[in-house]
Amino acid sequence: MIKGDTPFFYQKAKETEQKFKEKVYLMKRKIKEIKKSANDVKEKFHRKSKISRTGNYVSIIVGLLLLMMSWSTQIEWLIWLSTISIFSNILLLTIQKKLYF
Structure with a gap:
């Protein structure tokens, strides 16, 4: 292993980790939005349905x-x-x- 390669791989690993964290954050946000919209629909159905x-x-x-x-x-x-x-x-x-x- 060459000494100059270590920072390059470390930097790539950090970038990949950051991208992964961003994707996880976006997915969690999407799931929260879907749950919220499902709850809103459920509430509207119960309020308006007689x-x-x-x-x-x-x-x-x-x-x-x-x-x-x-x-x-x-x-x-x-x-x-x-x-x-x-x-x-x-x-x-x-x-x-x-x-x-």
Whole structure:
């Protein structure tokens, strides 16, 4: 090894290390920006999204009407079907309220 070559290799190693540090810094910055934008999108989605629960309420009302009609005509399978429909929609309403509030 020649004495004059040592500073050259040392300088190249330092330049490479500096370039590597800059690239790592830029990548970390990009990752932070991506995370921030993902969080912003998530917040906007949660703020602006209002879940429409009218379908559940309409299904409950229809189930109650079916229950009354089937009760008056003594159709047993329709009584059970409307009862299950009512309870499943009530369950969906309670689950949705707990998830989004």
